[in-house]
Amino acid sequence: MMAKAIGLARGVLGSTAPNPAVGCVIAVGDSIIGRGATQPGGRPHAEVMALAEAGAAARGATAYVTLEPCAHHGCTPPCVDALIAAGVARVVVAHAHDPDPRVQGRGIARLRAAGILVETGLMEAEARAIVAGFAKRVTEGLPWVTLKLGVTLDGCIATKSGESRWITGPAARGVVQRMRAEHDGVLVGIGTVLADDPGLICGLEGLGDRPRWRVVADSHLRIPLASKLVRNAEAHPLILLATEAADATALQGTGITVLRCAADDAGRIDLRDALRRLGDLGLTSVLSEGGAHMAGALLRAGLVDRLAWHRAPTLLGDSGMPAIQGLGVERLADAFRLRLLTREAYEEDVLETYEVLLPRSGREILTGISS
Structure with a gap:
């Protein structure tokens, strides 16, 4: 029962x-x-x-x-x-x-x-x-964050030219659709929007209204008005995370929510402040599907709760783009530690989920993302 x-x-x-x-x-x-x-x-x-x-x-x-x-x-x-x-x-x-x-x-x-x-x-x-996710929001004011990455066996998310479709197979991509449906919001950076023009909605039958929110880290509000995300904003709510200085004039009347977030000296979004503002809106969980820089920024900021590592049996070697960039790890003592939770096979691909632990050195954590 x-x-x-x-x-x-x-x-x-x-x-x-x-x-x-x-x-x-x-x-x-x-x-x-x-x-x-x-x-x-x-x-x-x-x-x-x-x-x-x-x-x-x-x-x-x-x-x-x-x-x-x-x-x-x-x-x-x-x-x-x-x-x-x-x-x-x-x-x-x-x-x-x-x-x-x-x-x-x-x-x-x-x-x-x-x-x-x-x-x-x-x-x-x-x-x-x-x-x-609910527990984290009511106790910390932050939504639960799952970082999803689709990688080759040697940890690449694309070729150096940016080609990434498709590293994983149809079965693994179906799992990602379910993950989208089970999170309140899906998060990407503006770089992903400019490169791929994603729709970020769930393609599973009966779940087309999820995720309830689509979120883009877009410091300077560079999102194209012709993008899928903007065109569908009335049917599928869109949140843009921007700095106070960003000009939102072109977005008036589009139905898009612009959340003004704190920024660092370089004009980068403070992701902790951004996620706190998402929590204030009611979001309890976020699935990050951004690229390598978004992954690195979230990890540096100590904001990732779960890592979903979709691994395909392919190799790119030094012709590939690393899945995570900008961690700033120079010593093994500073490495980010993970604890394996589950491992499942989907046709030829493998999904491993990890709990993300803090770096052992306890070094200062950076919070910004250039977007």
Whole structure:
């Protein structure tokens, strides 16, 4: 039952910001009588949806929920009140402590005070992974960042002339489409826009409205008005990260959101400030699909949570463009350390995901990106 609830939550990833993606199953014995997931934009909540489907049959039933039910009045009444009013006898919670400071154990306490049996910790690791972006935003003010790179076996993302389509095969590219759908926003630099004119939308059936935001680091607002991103901005929201000095006159009436970000002495965007501003807009997760300079800048700034390394069985040698540039590593002690999380094969390609650890030397981190 909890696996089904987690599946429901995973299915709405990328659509519920600023709220977390939550799944709920109401069951009597082995029979499911209600299913629910957080709805687009974050409400109604999963518990409310599941209880509505279950109706009066929820009395005496068990509710399986992926995250601690909310106990505060926001845009909607607390989910704990709905569970109590429905008369459920038992609530099983995977992730028992909602990181939102307005909840943090209060939901569990309210349920138990009402005489409901509460059990916690079932499939907790899986549930925590689903709300990692939400947790980072409410605790640090920053969205969760996944850096995606499609590389050759020797770590190149293109030839020196810039040719990169396609390093990985169709199966791996399908995985990337799913990754886009599961993140609130997809981020690239203006260099990628000028070189490739990407659309940055999910091509999977039924998910064409995701990601909800497309984001371009464009310090001086050089994006062409004829680009796909600008032409489709009304249907697929576009955010441009720019400095205060950038002239946005040409973009008036396009429906594009320009976020003014701090800049360094060289006029480069401060990516930490930029991501904080994205967090203020409600984004809980960002997939970076930018080039080598964007990858290096995000890593230097200590902003990458996960590295998704799509590796193809091809070699370019010194005729290739390195996947990551500008890290400034001169000693092994300064190397960025990774921890392997998963390894999966897709036809001939391999996807490895890593947790990104801090450089061991603790050296000063630079935050700018030239864009």
